[in-house]
Amino acid sequence: MSNDTNGTTSGAARPEWPLYEVFVRGKRGLNHVHVGSLHAADDHMALHNARNLYTRRNEGVSIWVVRAEHIAASSPDEKDPYFAPSGDKVYRHPTFYPIPEDVPHI
Amino acid sequence: MTTHTASAPPGAPADLQAEFDARIAADQRIEPRDWMPEGYRKTLVRQVSQHAHSEIIGMQPEGDWIASAPSLRRKAILLAKVQDEAGHGLYLYAAAETLGVDRADLTRRLIEGRQKYSSIFNYPSLTFADVGVIGWLVDGAAICNQVPLCRSSFGPYARAMVRICKEESFHQRQGYELLMRMMEGTEEQRRMVQDAVDRWWWPSLMMFGPPDAESPNTQQSMAWRIKRDTNDDLRQKFVDMTVPQAERLGVTLPDPELTWNDERGHYDFGEPDWDEFKRVISGSGPKNAERIQRRRAAHEKGEWVREAATAYADKHSARKAAA
Ligand SMILES: [Fe+2]
Ligand SMILES: [Fe+2]
Numbered sequence: 553m554s555n556d557t558n559g560t561t562s563g564a565a566r567p568e569w570p571l572y573e574v575f576v577r578g579k580r581g582l583n584h585v586h587v588g589s590l591h592a593a594d595d596h597m598a599l600h601n602a603r604n605l606y607t608r609r610n611e612g613v614s615i616w617v618v619r620a621e622h623i624a625a626s627s628p629d630e631k632d633p634y635f636a637p638s639g640d641k642v643y644r645h646p647t648f649y650p651i652p653e654d655v656p657h658i
Numbered sequence: 659m660t661t662h663t664a665s666a667p668p669g670a671p672a673d674l675q676a677e678f679d680a681r682i683a684a685d686q687r688i689e690p691r692d693w694m695p696e697g698y699r700k701t702l703v704r705q706v707s708q709h710a711h712s713e714i715i716g717m718q719p720e721g722d723w724i725a726s727a728p729s730l731r732r733k734a735i736l737l738a739k740v741q742d743e744a745g746h747g748l749y750l751y752a753a754a755e756t757l758g759v760d761r762a763d764l765t766r767r768l769i770e771g772r773q774k775y776s777s778i779f780n781y782p783s784l785t786f787a788d789v790g791v792i793g794w795l796v797d798g799a800a801i802c803n804q805v806p807l808c809r810s811s812f813g814p815y816a817r818a819m820v821r822i823c824k825e826e827s828f829h830q831r832q833g834y835e836l837l838m839r840m841m842e843g844t845e846e847q848r849r850m851v852q853d854a855v856d857r858w859w860w861p862s863l864m865m866f867g868p869p870d871a872e873s874p875n876t877q878q879s880m881a882w883r884i885k886r887d888t889n890d891d892l893r894q895k896f897v898d899m900t901v902p903q904a905e906r907l908g909v910t911l912p913d914p915e916l917t918w919n920d921e922r923g924h925y926d927f928g929e930p931d932w933d934e935f936k937r938v939i940s941g942s943g944p945k946n947a948e949r950i951q952r953r954r955a956a957h958e959k960g961e962w963v964r965e966a967a968t969a970y971a972d973k974h975s976a977r978k979a980a981a
Contacts, residue, residue: 568760568761568762569964571755588753588817590748593968593970593971594970594971594974594975597967597971605749608741608742609825625691
């Protein structure tokens with residue numbers, strides 16, 4: 553926001569284009585992965601900008617964009633309650649189950 | 659994810675500091691929502707935003723030649739290259755924003771001359787051979803600088819560098835290939851290439867920053883792993899890589915002291931003119947004023963477009979809400 557170039561709108565605190573987070577599916581069969589962020593006036597422009605910014609060389613077959621303010625995230629100090637179950641429920645992992653060497657294909 | 663950095667709650671900064679130190683020591687990545695020392699955050703904001711500004715200003719010397727590229731092929735290549743540099747700037751502004759700063763503010767700092775960018779872009783690109791030499795030497799030096807930063811301790815910066823490095827190799831190769839074609843041409847074309855090499859060689863060496871003895875922040879930045887090699891080490895690496903490329907191309911690097919040192923296993927080379935470096939980085943290079951002026955003009959001329967897009971978006975979201 554540069555100061556008062558032409559007084560079209562309210563002038564004072566002209567809001568910036570909101571921040572969007574961008575997710576790209578690299579190829580069929582893979583999940584969308586977060587690749588970065590950008591600013592855009594609306595969803596349509598965000599998709600367009602994401603196409604030009606993050607996929608100039610066949611980096612993806614599909615793009616998601618979402619306003620950054622709409623993302624809910626776990627916070628770092630919630631680490632324990634959020635992620636502990638995968639630590640103490642070791643039986644969720646295949647290595648928990650010893651199988652004799654002579655059993656094939658398992 | 660772009661969310662603001664957590665700051666130390668008044669209770670337990672010692673624990674947080676210890677956790678941060680342990681992460682760095684284990685060569686793990688720091689992510690935006692982690693606690694980090696204020697000095698680390700500030701240094702990164704400065705480093706990442708100056709890097710972003712350099713990519714953006716760096717479009718200008720080559721951009722000057724898009725309209726007069728000698729063939730459609732060269733024009734298309736140059737356009738793609740300059741577009742990549744814009745992309746690099748945006749990846750880096752996005753990484754900076756995860757540290758709690760805002761892109762519009764960084765742009766303002768650039769066009770008001772309150773933040774620096776790489777000194778190299780304050781030199782003029784006088785002939786089309788400069789386009790080739792910029793790709794070969796300037797992007798070549800950038801690659802030397804950037805490859806180790808793919809392992810920067812700050813996750814978003816490291817990830818941006820990975821994307822950037824993937825694209826830089828095209829930049830360097832198109833430049834070298836352009837020069838090879840020119841060297842196969844007329845005597846005049848060969849002279850143009852040599853002249854461009856003579857002008858860009860020393861500024862390229864300056865891209866690695868002042869000598870280690872005069873780079874007081876290097877120690878801390880290396881301890882934080884936001885810098886992985888010293889300026890002098892990177893400069894040496896660049897010289898060692900470039901000399902054989904110059905020989906193959908058939909140009910002379912303008913340094914009488916440049917010789918292979920068998921004992922060290924490296925090339926010895928002369929000292930860049932550090933007074934010139936200081937002059938250019940602090941605003942008195944041949945093109946500083948013009949570069950900033952043009953960036954400012956582009957920003958101001960884009961004002962009505964940004965406003966129109968906002969007005970259009972507001973109108974449509976209001977209509978959607980009413981429906
Ligand atoms: Fe770049
Ligand atoms: Fe580049």
